[in-house]
Amino acid sequence: MWWWIAIVGFIIALSTMSIAARYISLFLMAAGYAGMLTWRRIKALIYSHRLCNESGLGLQHCAPTACVSQIVA
Numbered sequence: 001m002w003w004w005i006a007i008v009g010f011i012i013a014l015s016t017m018s019i020a021a022r023y024i025s026l027f028l029m030a031a032g033y034a035g036m037l038t039w040r041r042i043k044a045l046i047y048s049h050r051l052c053n054e055s056g057l058g059l060q061h062c063a064p065t066a067c068v069s070q071i072v073a
Contacts, residue, residue: 002039006032 009028012021 002032002035004032005035 006029009025009030009032012025012028016022
């Protein structure tokens with residue numbers, strides 16, 4: 001949904017020569033760009049947490065059975 005904010009800002013900037021409207025459109029474009037960066041950061045965090053969780057699950061099954069009691073205890 002953040003891209004709609006940026007698109008509205010670009011449309012306002014292209015369609016008018018009013019200083020106030022172009023000033024408002026500048027903030028809308030910046031808000032859209034900030035939303036994009038936030039979304040990328042959230043996706044990166046989700047993938048890193050997913051990778052950590054999956055590696056922990058995989059390592060449980062790769063440990064030899066003789067070492068399992070030592071690891072748990």
